[in-house]
Each structure stands twice: as C-alpha cells, then as structure tokens.
Amino acid sequence: MAKPLIQLALDSLDFGTTLRLASLAAPSVDILEIGTPCIKHNGVPLVKAMRALFPDKKLFVDLKTMDAGEYEATPFYDAGADICTVLGVADLSTIKGVVTAANNHGKQAQVDLINVPNKAERAREAAELGAHIIGIHTGIDQQLAGQTPFADLNEIVGLGLNVQVSVAGGIKPETVQQVVQSGANIIVVGGAITGSDDPAAAARKIRELVDAA
Amino acid sequence: MAKPLIQLALDSLDFGTTLRLASLAAPSVDILEIGTPCIKHNGVPLVKAMRALFPDKKLFVDLKTMDAGEYEATPFYDAGADICTVLGVADLSTIKGVVTAANNHGKQAQVDLINVPNKAERAREAAELGAHIIGIHTGIDQQLAGQTPFADLNEIVGLGLNVQVSVAGGIKPETVQQVVQSGANIIVVGGAITGSDDPAAAARKIRELVDAA
Numbered sequence: 001m002a003k004p005l006i007q008l009a010l011d012s013l014d015f016g017t018t019l020r021l022a023s024l025a026a027p028s029v030d031i032l033e034i035g036t037p038c039i040k041h042n043g044v045p046l047v048k049a050m051r052a053l054f055p056d057k058k059l060f061v062d063l064k065t066m067d068a069g070e071y072e073a074t075p076f077y078d079a080g081a082d083i084c085t086v087l088g089v090a091d092l093s094t095i096k097g098v099v100t101a102a103n104n105h106g107k108q109a110q111v112d113l114i115n116v117p118n119k120a121e122r123a124r125e126a127a128e129l130g131a132h133i134i135g136i137h138t139g140i141d142q143q144l145a146g147q148t149p150f151a152d153l154n155e156i157v158g159l160g161l162n163v164q165v166s167v168a169g170g171i172k173p174e175t176v177q178q179v180v181q182s183g184a185n186i187i188v189v190g191g192a193i194t195g196s197d198d199p200a201a202a203a204r205k206i207r208e209l210v211d212a213a
Numbered sequence: 214m215a216k217p218l219i220q221l222a223l224d225s226l227d228f229g230t231t232l233r234l235a236s237l238a239a240p241s242v243d244i245l246e247i248g249t250p251c252i253k254h255n256g257v258p259l260v261k262a263m264r265a266l267f268p269d270k271k272l273f274v275d276l277k278t279m280d281a282g283e284y285e286a287t288p289f290y291d292a293g294a295d296i297c298t299v300l301g302v303a304d305l306s307t308i309k310g311v312v313t314a315a316n317n318h319g320k321q322a323q324v325d326l327i328n329v330p331n332k333a334e335r336a337r338e339a340a341e342l343g344a345h346i347i348g349i350h351t352g353i354d355q356q357l358a359g360q361t362p363f364a365d366l367n368e369i370v371g372l373g374l375n376v377q378v379s380v381a382g383g384i385k386p387e388t389v390q391q392v393v394q395s396g397a398n399i400i401v402v403g404g405a406i407t408g409s410d411d412p413a414a415a416a417r418k419i420r421e422l423v424d425a426a
Contacts, residue, residue, distance in 0.1 A: 011281075036281070037281055040256065040276060040289075041256050042256045042257075043252075043253065043256030043258075043259075044254050044255075063253060064280075066327060066328070067249065067352035067353050068352070068354060069354060071250055072253065075254060087279060087302075090328060091355060093358060114279060114280060115279070139279070139281070139304065139307070140280050141281060141303075141307045142304060142306070
C-alpha cells in the first residue's frame with residue numbers, strides 16, 4: 001500500500017504567521033492547507049503567495065463551498081490551488097460545479113463530509129459526480145464535544161469507491177498510525193504541528209510515524 | 214407593519230467593482246452585503262474598505278460559516294460587520310459560536326437555511342440559541358434549477374419566532390412586492406440591481422416598489 005500523503009492544516013488568521021508555519025513544516029509534509037477561517041480572512045492573495053513560496057508542494061484551499069460552486073472555486077484554481085473543497089451538505093449541482101472547475105484546470109475537488117447525515121450515500125453520489133477526494137472531517141466544534149473521525153473513516157474506506165480518502169479532525173502523534181492503518185490516502189494534521197513549540201520537529205515526528213506505520 | 218429593509222447582495226469577485234456597485238445603489242438600500250465568493254476572494258480588507266466608505270449603512274458579510282463559529286466570525290465583527298451568517302446545516306455549537314461573537318460586539322448573527330432539510334425545526338433551534346435573523350435562501354445553483362424561496366418564507370414567517378426573517382434568491386421587481394406582503398423583515402436583491410445597465414436606477418425602482426407595497 002502506498003504511504004499516505006501528509007497535509008498540514010494552517011488555521012492561523014495571520015498572513016505572515018501562515019507563511020512562517022508553512023515554511024517550518026514544509027520539508028516534512030506533502031500538502032499545505034489554507035484553512036477556512038484563514039482563506040476567508042486573507043483571500044486570493046494568500047493563495048498566490050503560498051503558490052510562489054512553495055512551488056513543489058500541493059496547495060489545498062479549504063473553501064467549504066456551499067453555493068455557486070464553479071463560480072466560487074474557479075479563481076482559486078486560477079491562483080494556484082491544487083485541491084479545493086465543497087461541502088457534502090451542498091446541493092449536488094454545487095458539488096458538480098466545483099468538480100467542473102477542478103477538471104477545467106487539471107486539478108482536484110474534495111467533498112467534505114462534515115455534518116452530512118448519511119455519509120456513505122453522499123460519498124457514493126460525490127464519486128459518481130467525479131469528485132477526486134472524499135474528506136472525512138470531524139469539525140473543530142465537534143472535536144471540542146469529544147468526537148473523532150475514526151469510525152467514519154473505516155466506513156468510507158470500506159466502500160471501495162474510486163476516490164482518494166482524506167481524514168481530518170484532531171489527529172496527533174498518538175493516533176496517526178491508526179489512521180494510516182485504516183487506509184486513508186491523505187492525513188491532515190493541524191494543531192499537533194502548528195500548536196507545537198517546535199513545528200518543524202513536530203512535522204518531522206509525524207512524517208517518521210507515518211513512514212514507520 | 215414596518216417596511217422591510219432592502220439588502221444589496223454584491224457577488225462580483227472584484228474589489229473595486231464591489232465598491233463601485235455599492236456606491237451606485239447605496240442611496241436606495243439599507244444593508245450592503247459582501248457575498249460569499251466575494252469575501253473568500255477579498256478577505257477582511259474589503260470589509261474594512263466598505264466600513265470606511267459607508268459608515269451609515271449596515272454591513273452584511275455572508276461568511277456561511279460551517280465550523281469554528283466564534284473563531285471565524287469574530288475578526289469580521291471586529292472589522293466592522295453588522296451581520297455575519299452561519300449555515301443552518303452546521304452544528305448547533307457552531308451556530309452558537311457565531312451568535313456569541315455577534316453578542317460580544319453588540320451585532321447580529323443570521324442563520325442561513327440553505328439546504329436545511331427541516332427548516333422550521335432548525336429555525337426554532339436557532340432562535341432558541343439567540344440567533345437574530347433567519348435567512349430563507351434559495352441558492353444560485355438552486356435558482357438555476359428553477360427553485361424559489363417563497364413557500365419557505367411563508368412557513369418560517371408563520372412560526373412567529375422572535376427573530377427577523379430575511380429572504381434571498383432571485384428576487385426582482387416583478388416579485389418584490391409579494392415578498393413584502395409575505396412579512397419578510399429583510400429583502401435581499403442582487404442580480405436585479407447589480408446586473409442592470411443602470412444599477413442606481415434599478416435600486417431606486419426596488420425601493421419605490423417596496424415603499425408602495
């Protein structure tokens with residue numbers, strides 16, 4: 001089995017802090033994610049700066065699009081995003097719009113299953129629409145209520161859909177190897193790296209754990 | 214019955230075009246809305262520019278927050294927003310977070326019912342959490358599929374909740390008086406003004422129709 005990709009979720013609101021944390025962790029991660037509050041705060045200029053600073057990394061923009069899919073996502077792919085997200089609770093027409101924008105650029109669209117009631121059904125529908133990645137996502141507000149993404153991850157991986165599966169939601173050194181063994185293709189780590197006293201070392205540690213799993 | 218407020222939805226992606234359209238329509242509208250694609254594109258700097266240019270207008274930022282409610286919304290209220298939106302399909306904890314951010318600033322939070330399966334139930338829950346405005350919203354992708362917000366508007370107004378009710382979704386001169394008579398407190402008009410050859414005249418026309426309804 002191919003090793004999963006590691007995605008760094010950048011959830012600061014500050015433009016410069018985001019670039020600094022990305023620089024520290026970049027040697028150990030595959031995908032740099034501009035988180036939703038961060039993109040709403042900073043807009044397309046941050047995507048362009050990240051693209052210029054990190055030409056060899058995949059760039060993920062967590063738009064969490066809910067409407068006007070192709071219209072909203074297109075300028076972010078234009079600016080250099082490799083992956084944009086659309087909400088699984090959105091209309092199928094909205095999901096299709098983001099998939100179209102991605103395909104027009106030779107890039108990828110991820111459907112985020114946060115708060116989707118029937119995740120397996122929506123994952124199948126998204127795959128049929130051509131979504132490239134399904135995101136299993138326990139939100140920050142849900143994590144604070146004690147939830148984890150692991151049961152959902154096992155269910156979606158078990159469907160055997162022709163998509164990549166990404167998992168996010170409080171993943172840390174103690175749980176990352178369990179996630180690798182669950183068969184996720186992309187593992188998102190945020191606070192365990194960005195909240196560390198030494199983000200570069202924390203990212204290296206995650207890389208070592210993933211490689212050893 | 215008090216006349217409803219008129220809200221102008223600004224859905225251009227361009228910073229300058231947004232300011233220009235707002236300037237043209239401002240004399241005839243009460244609330245200036247930075248639409249979701251526009252805020253994701255331009256970020257907080259656009260909120261600050263709008264606040265500075267239009268000190269006497271209410272400023273609406275259509276964040277459509279899905280997670281991390283208080284964290285995401287707080288800087289937008291700090292920057293001058295009077296109303297931010299949170300998705301009705303989000304966790305109740307996320308809705309509560311945006312309400313908290315609003316209350317901390319003496320401002321308002323709007324819950325957007327786009328794609329909510331049981332709109333009456335979620336409107337009641339949102340009102341109990343202290344949401345100030347319930348938004349009845351037929352998305353752009355849904356409008357393209359021929360849907361309108363009018364049936365949902367009648368249902369939510371009929372609940373008699375202690376909230377304001379806002380309605381959006383393809384409202385134009387031919388339908389705006391029906392919306393006023395349905396009892397909406399806030400009427401959102403976008404393309405019928407911003408897509409007009411003469412946005413200032415189109416906004417005046419909407420104002421006259423609302424005042425005469």
